[in-house]
Amino acid sequence: MTTSLHTIETPAALIDVQRMQRNIEHMQARMDAFGVTFRPHVKTAKCISVTQAQMAAGARGITVSTLKEAEQFFAAGITDILYAVGISIDKLPRALALCQRGCDLKLIVDNVDTAHALDDFGKTFNATFEVWIEIDTDGHRSGIKPDDETLLTIARILQESGMTMGGVMTHAGSSYDYHTPEALRAIAEQERAGAVKAAQRLREAGFSCPVVSVGSTPTALSAEHLKGVTEVRAGVYALFDLVMHNVGVCALDDIALSVITTVIGHQEEKGWAIVDAGWMAMSRDRGTQKQTHDFGFGQVCTEDGTVLEGYILSGANQEHGILSHAGETDHDIRNRFPIGTRLRILPNHACATGAQHPHYAALAHDNSIDIWPRFYGW
Template sequence: MTLATLDTPAALIDQARMERNIARMQQRMNALGVNLRPHVKTAKCIEVARAQTAAGASGITVSTLKEAEEFFRAGYTDILYAVGMAPSKLMRALALRSQGCALKLVVDNADAAHAVAQFEHAHKAGFEVLIEVDTDGHRAGIRPQQDALLAVGRLLHEHGVKLAGVMTHAGASYELHSPEALAAMAEQERAGCVLAAQRLRAAGLPCGIVSVGSTPTALAARKLDGVTEVRAGVYVFFDLVMHNVGACALDEIALSVLATVIGHQQEKGWVLVDAGWMAMSRDRGTAGQQHDYGYGLPCTLDGTPLDGWIMSGANQEHGILSRAPGAAAPAEAEDLRARFPIGTRLRILPNHACATGAQFPEYFAVSETGATAAWKRFYGW
C-alpha cells in the first residue's frame, strides 16, 4: 500500500522522524546518566516500543493494566503501572506477577496503601510499590514535605510490601513555553522527588527508585542528580501541543492523519475533508496556548505545512480546513476547487498524539521510500 491507495482517514507514522525522536531522547538520558523508561501509552504499539528498546530504553511505563498485559505477552517484564492503584485491580495485577511480570504499582494515600498491604498479607503477591509525589500541584501525589509521605512508606514497609521508591510527573510543564521556565520546572520536579526519597531513607525506609518524567522536563533538564530513571512518552511522536511548549519543531512531529478532500464551501473559505473529530479526537489542547491550531495543522502529502491553514472545525466525520485567524489573505481570490481538487490527499498533524492515536486500530508506518506497513494498536483498560 502507498499513501495514494490507503483508505482514509488513516493514522500515519513517519518512521524516520520517529526514529530520530527516539534517538534524541535516548542520547539525552544517556548524557544525563539515567535510565529511560518510556511511557508506552502514547503509541500502545509493540513495534514502536521495540524501537525504543533497541535504542537503549530500560523497562516501560503503562497507564492501563491492558497495556501491561499486552506488553508482557510481547516479552516485556519490567513494567511500571503509573496510575494510582485501585483495590479492585489487585487480583489482575497478581495474575501478571504470578506469570513472571515484575509489575510495579503506585499509591499516593494511606487507604490505597492499606488495601495493597492487606492483599499482600492474604496472597503473598510480592508487589513492589512506589509512592507518587506531587512536585507541581498538577494532579496526584503526596507533597515531598508532607508527613503523609512517611506514614504511607511505613504502612507499606511494616506490612511486608516492598517499598520500591518514589515517582512524580511534572504535568504542569505542558502549560509552559520558554526554555527558562521548562528548565526551572525540570529542576523543581527533580529536587522534589529527590527530597522525598531522602526523607524516606532518613526515616529508615528503603527507596531505590527515584523516577521522574514528562517529555518537556526530560528535554529541558540540565542535571538529574539523585534520579534513577526518567519516564517520557509523547516524545516518540510529538504533537502540536509539544511544539507550542517548545519541545519540538513541526518537522519532528511523526504522527499525522491522512485525509481526503471531499468538498468545498467557496464562499466560506472552507475545504472539507473526510477526517473529523472521530479521526483527530476532540482534544483542543492548543486552544489555550500561544498558537491555536484548531483540530490540527494540514500539510501536503510530503508533510509540508500549509502556511496559514488550520483544521478550524470538526464534525464526526467531516473536517473543515480554513485560513487561520490572523493569517495573511492571498493576493487574489483563491479558487479552492482548483487549489484543493476533490480527491486531494493531505496529512493533518494532531494537537495531542495520544488522543489522536486512540481513534485508530492501527498505524501505517511510512518509510523514507514511501512504503507503508500496518502496525497494530490496542485499546481498553
C-alpha cells in the same frame, strides 16, 4: 501487510518512521549522557512496534497507564513494567496474576487508604508487590508533597505489610503549561528537587528507596542536570504533537504522527475545503486552544508532509473536517485543494489522535507502508 502512501484508504493514522526514529534516538542519547535509566511511557502509541524501537535504542523497562498495556507488552516479552496510575483496589487480582506469570510489575500509591488495602489484599492472598510512592512536585494532579508526613506513614504501612518499597516517582504535568526555555528549565529542576527530597526523607527515616523516577517530555528535554535521579520517563516525545510544538520542545518537522485525509467537498463562499477526517479521526482534543498558537483541530500539510502555513483544520464534525485559512477567507480554496487532494493533518495531542485508530500506517523512507496494530482498553 504492505501498501503505499498514495493508495492507503483515508482517514488513516500515519507514523513517519524516520521522524519517530530520530526522536527516539535523540531522547535516548540525552538520557545516556545524563547517566540515568530511561523508561519510556508507552501509552501514547500503545503499539508493540513503536515500543520495540524504543527498547532497541536503549530503553530499560517501560511505563504504562493501564493494566491492558501491561498485559499486552508483557505478552510481547517486556517484563520490567511500571503501572504509573494509582492502583484501584479492584485491579489487584489482575496485577497479582501478572506478577505470578513472571512480570516485574511495579505499582504506585499516594494515600494511606490504598496502602492499607494493599496490606489487606496481601494478607488475604499471601501476595507482595513492589510499590512506589507517587510524589506531587507541581500541584498538577496526584501524589504526596515531598515534605508531607503522609509520605513516611505510607512507607511504614508498606514495610509492615511486607511490600517491597521500590522508590518514588513524580510527573511534572504542569510543564505543558509553559513555553519558554527558562520556565521549562525551572519546572524540570522543581520536579527533580522534589523527588530527590522525598527520597532523602525516606532514607533518613530508615526506609529503602532505590529508585527516584521523574519525567515528562518537556522536563526530560529541558533539565540541566539530574543529580539524585535514577530514571526518567517520557512518552509523547516519540511522536510529538502540536501541543509539544507550542511548548517549545519540538519543531513541526519533528511531529511523526499525522492523519492522512482526502478532500471531499467545498464551501467556496466560506473558504472551506471539506475533508474526510472529522473528530472521530483527529479526536476532540483542542489542547492548543489555550496556548500561544491555536491550530484548531490540526495543522494541514501536503501528502508528503510539507507544512501549509496558515491552513488548519478549523472545525470538525464526526466524520467531516473543515479546512480553512486562519485569519482570512481563501476564495480560491476549490482550486487550491481540488476534490481528491490528499493531505496530512498534524494532531494537537498524539495520544488522543492515536486512540481513534485501530492501527497505524507506518511510512518508511521509500514511501512503502506497513500496518502496525495498536490496542485499546483498560
